[in-house]
Amino acid sequence: MWGETGLTADAIIEKTDGQMQRIVLIRPFKPGDKEIIFRPENSEDAFALSTSELCCLHMVPKDKTFSRVQHVPEEIVTVTERAYHVKPIPTEKYPAGFYALSLDATTPFNVIFFMNQGVVTRSQKRRLGEILEGEGYISHTTIDNTLNEQKKIRNRKLGEIISEQANVPQETIENIIEKAYVAGKVTPRMRIGDILINADIISPTQLEEALASQERGKKIRLGSLLIRQGLITEEQLLMVLALKFHLPYVDLNDVIPTPEALAAIPADIVHALHVLPLEDKGKQIIVATSEPTDYTIPDSLYFHTKRRVEMVVATSRSISAAIQKYYPKGEYPEEIICGMDEEAQALEIEDDMESLSEWNDLIITLVDDLLLDAHSKGASDIHFEPGAAGKPLQIRYRIDGVCRVVRQVPKAYKKAVIIRLKIMANLDVSERRHTQNGRFIIPQKGRPIEYRLETVPTVEANEDAVVRIISTAAPRPLKKIDFTAAYLEKMEHLLSQPYGLILCVGPSGSGRTTTLHAALNYLNTSERKIWTVEDPVQIRQAGLRQVQVHPQSGFTDHEALCSCLMSDPDVIMIGEMKDAETVKTAIEASLTDHLVLGTLHANSGAEAVVRLIDLGVDPAKLADGLLGILAQRLVRRLCGACKKPYKPSSDDIDQLARLYGPRWKGDQTNLETDQDAQLMKKVGCNLCDNTGYKGRIAVHELFMNNNKLKRMIRQKASVDELANLASADGMKTLLMDGIQKIINGETDVDELLKVCRYDHVVIG
Numbered sequence: 063m064w065g066e067t068g069l070t071a072d073a074i075i076e077k078t079d080g081q082m083q084r085i086v087l088i089r090p091f092k093p094g095d096k097e098i099i100f101r102p103e104n105s106e107d108a109f110a111l112s113t114s115e116l117c118c119l120h121m122v123p124k125d126k127t128f129s130r131v132q133h134v135p136e137e138i139v140t141v142t143e144r145a146y147h148v149k150p151i152p153t154e155k156y157p158a159g160f161y162a163l164s165l166d167a168t169t170p171f172n173v174i175f176f177m178n179q180g181v182v183t184r185s186q187k188r189r190l191g192e193i194l195e196g197e198g199y200i201s202h203t204t205i206d207n208t209l210n211e212q213k214k215i216r217n218r219k220l221g222e223i224i225s226e227q228a229n230v231p232q233e234t235i236e237n238i239i240e241k242a243y244v245a246g247k248v249t250p251r252m253r254i255g256d257i258l259i260n261a262d263i264i265s266p267t268q269l270e271e272a273l274a275s276q277e278r279g280k281k282i283r284l285g286s287l288l289i290r291q292g293l294i295t296e297e298q299l300l301m302v303l304a305l306k307f308h309l310p311y312v313d314l315n316d317v318i319p320t321p322e323a324l325a326a327i328p329a330d331i332v333h334a335l336h337v338l339p340l341e342d343k344g345k346q347i348i349v350a351t352s353e354p355t356d357y358t359i360p361d362s363l364y365f366h367t368k369r370r371v372e373m374v375v376a377t378s379r380s381i382s383a384a385i386q387k388y389y390p391k392g393e394y395p396e397e398i399i400c401g402m403d404e405e406a407q408a409l410e411i412e413d414d415m416e417s418l419s420e421w422n423d424l425i426i427t428l429v430d431d432l433l434l435d436a437h438s439k440g441a442s443d444i445h446f447e448p449g450a451a452g453k454p455l456q457i458r459y460r461i462d463g464v465c466r467v468v469r470q471v472p473k474a475y476k477k478a479v480i481i482r483l484k485i486m487a488n489l490d491v492s493e494r495r496h497t498q499n500g501r502f503i504i505p506q507k508g509r510p511i512e513y514r515l516e517t518v519p520t521v522e523a524n525e526d527a528v529v530r531i532i533s534t535a536a537p538r539p540l541k542k543i544d545f546t547a548a549y550l551e552k553m554e555h556l557l558s559q560p561y562g563l564i565l566c567v568g569p570s571g572s573g574r575t576t577t578l579h580a581a582l583n584y585l586n587t588s589e590r591k592i593w594t595v596e597d598p599v600q601i602r603q604a605g606l607r608q609v610q611v612h613p614q615s616g617f618t619d620h621e622a623l624c625s626c627l628m629s630d631p632d633v634i635m636i637g638e639m640k641d642a643e644t645v646k647t648a649i650e651a652s653l654t655d656h657l658v659l660g661t662l663h664a665n666s667g668a669e670a671v672v673r674l675i676d677l678g679v680d681p682a683k684l685a686d687g688l689l690g691i692l693a694q695r696l697v698r699r700l701c702g703a704c705k706k707p708y709k710p711s712s713d714d715i716d717q718l719a720r721l722y723g724p725r726w727k728g729d730q731t732n733l734e735t736d737q738d739a740q741l742m743k744k745v746g747c748n749l750c751d752n753t754g755y756k757g758r759i760a761v762h763e764l765f766m767n768n769n770k771l772k773r774m775i776r777q778k779a780s781v782d783e784l785a786n787l788a789s790a791d792g793m794k795t796l797l798m799d800g801i802q803k804i805i806n807g808e809t810d811v812d813e814l815l816k817v818c819r820y821d822h823v824v825i826g
């Protein structure tokens with residue numbers, strides 16, 4: 063009907079950049095559309111615009127009619143800070159947003175579709191009292207009475223407050239003031255408080271207190287007053303505020319914040335704003351507050367996180383408790399360790415928890431410090447070794463695969479340190495005869511760190527503890543996995559296949575998970591549904607559905623894999639294929655339109671094939687499903703700050719040639735012919751603790767399945783047969799790959815030979 067009245071545009075769009083534009087929709091808008099197709103008013107050119115760039119779309123009610131349901135008016139504020147007064151239509155909610163009718167009678171564009179990502183706040187225009195009444199928490203009369211009370215408190219005169227607080231009758235105060243006026247002692251700038259101080263009725267401190275109390279009275283809100291009067295509880299008030307502001311109410315007892323969320327907001331901000339981050343969804347972060355009416359909170363959080371902040375409501379008490387739990391205040395550990403020796407002599411520690419509590423803080427700080435220190439030094443494990451009677455507790459870090467003693471803690475604290483670790487991991491403190499394992503997280507400004515604790519009973523009723531530090535790191539890009547150019551290209555080729563099985567093999571600690579996550583990162587686009595089954599989840603990626611298995615409670619790898627398969631995935635990653643059942647299901651899945659990635663304990667691709675067949679996998683299915691197997695090792699990298707070039711002797715070159723094998727002449731002509739060829743050697747400096755090495759580099763061997771290999775797999779060929787054929791087809795072995803990295807100056811022969819056997823080079 064609006065069309066006939068000379069109106070050309072049939073919609074107005076508000077974009078997330080703040081622009082408003084009058085347009086003609088070429089295709090009618092539907093709430094699920096990924097884009098709108100339109101032409102600007104007064105133009106014939108058609109455009110497409112992603113709906114993710116829209117705050118809202120105002121339309122003339124043409125093809126859509128809504129029943130005029132009586133609903134609560136709301137104020138809706140978009141990301142560009144425009145406020146709309148509308149009546150949302152409760153029945154017209156979609157995953158992308160919701161319809162509302164404009165309350166502005168002057169516009170024909172009175173049907174508005176708000177995109178969820180374009181809306182900052184929604185709040186009911188009903189007053190708090192009305193909602194409380196509507197929800198049946200209190201009666202109308204109670205609200206009226208309380209509003210009167212609020213008014214009284216807000217308008218309280220200073221004299222009244224002083225009379226009450228300083229216990230001086232109101233009459234006396236009035237008399238004194240009157241007398242002062244009469245005696246002409248009152249200057250124009252003098253305040254009532256000053257008169258009372260001059261008259262020695264109150265002290266300046268009492269005046270300050272009275273003024274502060276008056277100030278507080280002015281700010282007192284209806285909700286707080288109702289709580290103070292015992293008419294409603296804080297929970298009830300928050301539930302109503304949550305309703306008013308369209309914010310979810312959460313019980314923090316039921317919600318565990320994710321490590322990413324805890325890391326996203328620094329402790330001082332959390333303490334200052336009294337909020338608790340709950341979930342980090344990448345572009346937005348969910349944060350709990352007990353002050354949903356305070357608009358400065360989401361703004362400050364946005365300032366710190368540069369992400370959209372979604373507020374949820376929780377009680378002040380539960381937020382305080384959670385902050386204490388997840389953001390404990392730190393101390394100064396070095397001093398504590400130094401001071402410990404003397405104290406240790408004075409204390410004879412018994413096993414009972416009572417004496418433990420006396421110096422609890424000391425132990426807590428010591429252990430926290432060790433855990434954080436180990437992480438900051440890049441350790442993968444911390445070993446707590448009590449040793450024999452009378453000996454101190456020895457603490458060793460494993461860094462870059464090598465153990466080193468870092469500290470000794472006085473013997474008197476041995477048991478307490480282990481007890482503290484067990485408490486952190488929720489283990490049974492009294493159980494000392496069996497191994498136990500558990501996990502805990504320490505929130506950190508940068509990123510929360512997950513620790514896995516394993517305790518082992520040792521002699522003299524002691525316990526050893528090993529803490530594994532789980533790097534909950536962000537995924538690395540595939541390009542940063544140290545692949546040679548040729549192997550990177552091959553990996554990308556494997557990953558671009560629509561279905562099949564790709565394995566990553568190597569011993570524990572060879573970086574298999576990191577590599578698989580890099581592969582997933584390469585695959586992680588919005589078109590692909592990716593599930594992972596892991597224990598533990600070490601690397602988190604937005605966009606992935608990551609399942610943590612709990613074998614102790616019966617949620618096994620196999621069960622998790624089966625439930626993932628039911629959720630229509632394109633890609634599945636299985637952290638570690640340990641049992642025959644999981645392996646068989648994974649191979650079936652790889653044959654039926656899924657790309658399956660996994661790790662396996664095996665030394666090489668050829669060995670992995672034989673292991674899988676030994677586990678009971680059908681060789682024919684394996685031959686068909688398998689795309690490739692990447693074997694990986696980590697070797698220490700020469701410290702970039704101190705490594706030194708040197709000219710290799712002919713003996714050095716001979717050794718490399720011998721290790722590299724028959725293809726040396728074809729692959730490495732440069733090193734032999736170039737007179738200026740250089741290799742790098744270790745030196746040692748402050749940065750690398752004088753070891754000459756810093757960090758590690760991965761070496762690879764990529765077993766690419768092909769028709770010839772398929773035939774041999776079906777015939778159950780031996781490890782050597784498979785390895786030889788793959789080599790003949792151009793596979794570079796771990797040793798060859800490693801030697802390439804030595805020639806590139808990244809590591810040395812000593813390091814490489816620690817992780818690679820070179821017997822099968824002889825075969826090749």
Ligand SMILES: [Zn+2]
Nearest residue numbers: 701704747750
């Ligand atoms: Zn160095």
